[in-house]
Amino acid sequence: IQDNVADPGDPITGQSSGQTYTLTANPDAFSGTNGDDLFVASQDTLSSADVLNGSDGTDTLRYASSGGAAVTEAGFEARSIEVVQVTSDATNGTTFDVTGVSDVKTLINSDSSTDVTFTGADAIADIQLNSLGGATGAAGVDTTVTYEAAVVKGVADTQKVSLNGNANVDGSAVGSLTVNGIETFALTTTGAASLLTSVESNALTGVTLVGDQDLTTTINDFNNTTAVNTFDARTFTGDLTLTLTNDDEAGIDVAVTGGTGDDTVSFDSFDTSDAFTGGDGTDTIGLTNAVAIARTTTNGGTLASVEQLNVTTAGTGTIDMDAFSGISKVIYDEGITATKTSTVDDAVTGITVEVDVTAAGTDNLVVDLATDGTSDTITVALDDVAAGDKIASINAADAETLNISADDDTVGSTGTMTITSLTASDATTLNLSGDADLTVTMDDVATPVLKTIDASTATGNMTVIAADLAAAGATVTLGLGNDKLDLTGSNAAGADTIDLSKGGNDTVVYNNAAQSSGLKSDTITGFTTGDVIDLRTLTAGPVNTSTLFLGNAANTTAAETALHSKAGEAIYVVSDGVLVVDINGDGDIGSNDLRINVKDANGVALKSMTAADLGLGAAGVTFTANKEGFKTSVAADSTENNAVTNENDTINATVAQLKNATIDGLLGNDTLNISATA
Numbered sequence: 001i002q003d004n005v006a007d008p009g010d011p012i013t014g015q016s017s018g019q020t021y022t023l024t025a026n027p028d029a030f031s032g033t034n035g036d037d038l039f040v041a042s043q044d045t046l047s048s049a050d051v052l053n054g055s056d057g058t059d060t061l062r063y064a065s066s067g068g069a070a071v072t073e074a075g076f077e078a079r080s081i082e083v084v085q086v087t088s089d090a091t092n093g094t095t096f097d098v099t100g101v102s103d104v105k106t107l108i109n110s111d112s113s114t115d116v117t118f119t120g121a122d123a124i125a126d127i128q129l130n131s132l133g134g135a136t137g138a139a140g141v142d143t144t145v146t147y148e149a150a151v152v153k154g155v156a157d158t159q160k161v162s163l164n165g166n167a168n169v170d171g172s173a174v175g176s177l178t179v180n181g182i183e184t185f186a187l188t189t190t191g192a193a194s195l196l197t198s199v200e201s202n203a204l205t206g207v208t209l210v211g212d213q214d215l216t217t218t219i220n221d222f223n224n225t226t227a228v229n230t231f232d233a234r235t236f237t238g239d240l241t242l243t244l245t246n247d248d249e250a251g252i253d254v255a256v257t258g259g260t261g262d263d264t265v266s267f268d269s270f271d272t273s274d275a276f277t278g279g280d281g282t283d284t285i286g287l288t289n290a291v292a293i294a295r296t297t298t299n300g301g302t303l304a305s306v307e308q309l310n311v312t313t314a315g316t317g318t319i320d321m322d323a324f325s326g327i328s329k330v331i332y333d334e335g336i337t338a339t340k341t342s343t344v345d346d347a348v349t350g351i352t353v354e355v356d357v358t359a360a361g362t363d364n365l366v367v368d369l370a371t372d373g374t375s376d377t378i379t380v381a382l383d384d385v386a387a388g389d390k391i392a393s394i395n396a397a398d399a400e401t402l403n404i405s406a407d408d409d410t411v412g413s414t415g416t417m418t419i420t421s422l423t424a425s426d427a428t429t430l431n432l433s434g435d436a437d438l439t440v441t442m443d444d445v446a447t448p449v450l451k452t453i454d455a456s457t458a459t460g461n462m463t464v465i466a467a468d469l470a471a472a473g474a475t476v477t478l479g480l481g482n483d484k485l486d487l488t489g490s491n492a493a494g495a496d497t498i499d500l501s502k503g504g505n506d507t508v509v510y511n512n513a514a515q516s517s518g519l520k521s522d523t524i525t526g527f528t529t530g531d532v533i534d535l536r537t538l539t540a541g542p543v544n545t546s547t548l549f550l551g552n553a554a555n556t557t558a559a560e561t562a563l564h565s566k567a568g569e570a571i572y573v574v575s576d577g578v579l580v581v582d583i584n585g586d587g588d589i590g591s592n593d594l595r596i597n598v599k600d601a602n603g604v605a606l607k608s609m610t611a612a613d614l615g616l617g618a619a620g621v622t623f624t625a626n627k628e629g630f631k632t633s634v635a636a637d638s639t640e641n642n643a644v645t646n647e648n649d650t651i652n653a654t655v656a657q658l659k660n661a662t663i664d665g666l667l668g669n670d671t672l673n674i675s676a677t678a
Contacts, residue, residue, distance in 0.1 A: 577605020
């Protein structure tokens with residue numbers, strides 16, 4: 001056997017393992033072995049003067065291009081070479097003419113970052129796309145195969161395509177595959193997921209898909225106008241994400257069959273003869289808002305085994321869920337149109353509505369159940385939350401259990417979400433979760449039934465305002481963030497248990513004594529340094545300055561002795577573990593006074609409390625004006641960055657700075673120092 005070195009023109013026989021032949025800048029004439037040979041070339045070494053013969057075996061011509069200009073390769077001769085593999089890094093792509101290649105069975109575009117076009121094939125060859133893609137934000141890597149006209153003149157031509165790991169660095173689609181004249185694409189995914197901009201043919205009527213790796217792509221041009229076009233992925237085990245863009249054209253209908261993965265198929269129109277059978281997994285149909293709200297029980301395509309509806313344009317109007325039998329989740333992927341209302345109507349209990357929210361804050365969501373039962377559940381998922389996002393109102397009045405989550409998608413965890421108005425009339429349980437900061441203001445309920453607010457798993461800062469808690473008492477569990485339960489405007493009637501033990505610096509705001517008094521006093525557990533019971537806005541007897549907190553008394557008798565018959569005086573009774581506010585200023589601790597049981601994380605009454613536990617400063621601040629026309633309520637108007645408080649503050653200003661100034665010492669014994677100059 002000859003040494004494993006090939007010279008131009010040397011025939012080598014008797015070997016089965018094959019050999020590698022590297023072309024040179026000179027004319028090359030290589031004849032291969034009876035094994036699987038590899039011929040390696042580039043735009044600098046392959047020319048019309050080269051003659052290659054693969055002989056027996058499955059032989060491969062591997063070609064690579066690069067440089068700052070488009071490359072066109074043609075004119076060489078290659079016999080008995082079954083596989084042609086091209087890698088294109090040449091600016092503006094590479095055109096590779098296989099007219100002179102006989103017996104080619106497979107065309108491979110591998111590791112390319114720019115376009116590849118194969119031309120001149122005299123028979124349909126298998127196509128492989130392997131590891132295509134470029135840098136983040138790169139333009140598409142298109143693959144085009146152009147056959148001789150006679151090759152695809154039939155009406156049932158099938159193109160086999162293998163896809164392996166095609167995606168740009170940023171996870172975007174790499175480009176399109178175009179093979180005109182083909183009626184059916186037989187796609188197989190292998191190795192790793194692929195994202196193609198589109199799969200194209202001007203004669204396309206059907207696609208089959210098998211394999212176990214995810215595929216994302218678009219079909220722009222189904223062409224059968226006499227029968228239904230098909231996309232059949234019933235044995236596919238990966239996740240399919242498919243977009244159809246011409247099913248709305250006259251005479252074009254498409255039926256898609258999904259596989260065992262989580263498949264998503266988006267239609268332009270989903271007309272009567274269109275169909276989507278999802279198969280196993282959690283499957284999603286994508287429709288524009290206009291198509292979704294126009295669908296009724298008597299029009300539109302056929303849906304089977306599909307669990308989710310993705311509304312692909314900004315929402316407005318009413319979606320009739322009677323027309324989407326089996327769907328348990330509606331996703332407003334582009335949010336809700338500003339100043340408009342989106343209604344998910346006639347839904348079944350257990351429905352989830354996801355909204356990718358915006359900063360507009362003028363949009364509205366209504367979720368209405370077909371049957372208002374006694375144990376209904378509605379989930380609202382607020383997704384893609386950024387800083388300052390809002391929604392004007394959410395109405396989920398039919399739910400006994402209402403779940404609301406807010407997902408922060410910002411890099412720096414700055415997402416904040418505000419629900420300006422929440423209607424949850426039937427809710428006995430409100431569950432809050434997510435990593436975005438969430439503020440919820442609840443609408444007034446004539447007969448409060450809310451027994452549970454649970455934010456125990458939330459990592460964002462949760463704020464609940466005006467929650468009308470059940471008259472017999474409720475259990476409120478705050479989460480891991482700096483949370484706030486603000487009872488301002490609430491019809492809460494006491495006997496509530498408020499758990500702060502999960503973590504964070506939490507605040508509970510009381511607005512009137514009826515919210516916790518007498519035999520229906522609230523119990524706050526898990527109270528620790530950094531938490532606050534805020535009584536500064538009580539409608540009667542507000543505790544808004546540290547001088548009103550009288551400290552700690554050993555027992556009730558000592559507490560009443562310490563009181564000065566002044567409304568708003570607060571004192572902590574150690575023996576009872578009760579914080580008391582003398583609302584009416586009568587010097588007695590009675591049933592009409594505000595009473596709150598305060599315990600630590602172990603359920604043991606606190607040994608003492610401080611003014612800071614009520615959000616009050618032990619001393620005032622110094623405010624030195626830094627501008628003419630300053631306002632004492634604005635911290636930035638002082639050199640110390642302090643706004644005036646309810647404590648004993650000192651305000652310093654010059655004569656000139658007093659011009660147009662607004663000075664309000666609030667409470668406390670404040671001092672104003674005026675100087676001629678700064």
